[in-house]
Amino acid sequence: MTPRGSTWSVFAAQELDRNSWRQLIRNEIPAVVIRGFATPEECARLVERAQAIGFEAYKNVVPPIDRIGATVFEHNGADVSTYFARAEQCRAIQGEIFAQSFSPLERLMSRLREATGAPVQIAADPRRGTYCAGLIRRIENGTLLHIDYAPAEQPDWWVAQIQVQLAWNLYLELDPQNPGRTHVFNREWVPEDEVYKLAGTYGYSRPVVEGAAKYTLRPTLGDVYIFSTRNYHEVDSSGGHRTTVTSAIGTHPDGRIVLWS
Numbered sequence: 123m124t125p126r127g128s129t130w131s132v133f134a135a136q137e138l139d140r141n142s143w144r145q146l147i148r149n150e151i152p153a154v155v156i157r158g159f160a161t162p163e164e165c166a167r168l169v170e171r172a173q174a175i176g177f178e179a180y181k182n183v184v185p186p187i188d189r190i191g192a193t194v195f196e197h198n199g200a201d202v203s204t205y206f207a208r209a210e211q212c213r214a215i216q217g218e219i220f221a222q223s224f225s226p227l228e229r230l231m232s233r234l235r236e237a238t239g240a241p242v243q244i245a246a247d248p249r250r251g252t253y254c255a256g257l258i259r260r261i262e263n264g265t266l267l268h269i270d271y272a273p274a275e276q277p278d279w280w281v282a283q284i285q286v287q288l289a290w291n292l293y294l295e296l297d298p299q300n301p302g303r304t305h306v307f308n309r310e311w312v313p314e315d316e317v318y319k320l321a322g323t324y325g326y327s328r329p330v331v332e333g334a335a336k337y338t339l340r341p342t343l344g345d346v347y348i349f350s351t352r353n354y355h356e357v358d359s360s361g362g363h364r365t366t367v368t369s370a371i372g373t374h375p376d377g378r379i380v381l382w383s
């Protein structure tokens with residue numbers, strides 16, 4: 123049953139093509155999927171290479187999340203130039219890992235070009251430098267209920283110009299019994315929601331999604347899921363390792379699609 127007020131016409135991820143992309147951008151569907159994006163061997167190889175380099179924990183995040191890469195999230199506020207210095211190092215590390223396995227980032231960008239016909243680029247601020255896109259991440263203890271939306275969280279950054287913000291996640295390593303589901307609510311962040319923000323955390327309190335329709339994604343190995351991260355969402359704890367490659371995707375007003383982490 124479709125709860126009242128839902129803007130989604132279906133509660134399943136649609137295979138990526140020009141039509142599903144347009145529907146996703148308009149928040150008419152909860153997610154798109156690219157099945158068979160990577161082989162189990164490619165996934166295992168990338169995880170092995172990432173593990174050899176070593177994960178680090180996000181700063182000040184509870185429950186803990188491990189990652190390889192730089193995030194704008196960890197440099198919110200005045201810390202913009204530190205991010206761009208880190209982004210450069212992270213591109214080098216990422217280049218090394220991808221060279222020894224495969225580049226999900228290049229593959230994703232070409233799939234988006236094919237599907238949308240739009241130019242797809244790594245986000246670059248003409249004044250400050252190029253963003254890093256493509257985090258390798260382990261969310262194993264779940265997340266708080268949250269959004270990822272630059273106009274709300276990084277209003278002074280170049281990426282805050284984007285209109286729609288999405289995320290792609292390629293699931294590289296999952297516990298088959300308990301892969302850690304992702305719940306996406308049909309409820310977009312608005313500025314008035316800041317009263318629901320849980321002080322000192324990145325999370326929001328439950329009442330913000332009261333009455334909202336929910337789509338639940340049970341991740342599958344080697345598949346990419348893309349959803350709008352302006353919609354409130356949360357991840358369950360998983361039974362074992364839960365490793366992804368991920369970045370933000372934004373639609374720029376000039377028609378470009380840009381990626382960053």
Ligand SMILES: O=C(O)CCC(=O)C(=O)O
Binds near residue numbers: 351355368
């Ligand atoms: O790992 C996932 O399934 C989604 C994580 C998340 O919150 C995001 O990609 O924005």
Ligand SMILES: [Fe+2]
Binds near residue numbers: 269270289351355
């Ligand atoms: Fe998120």
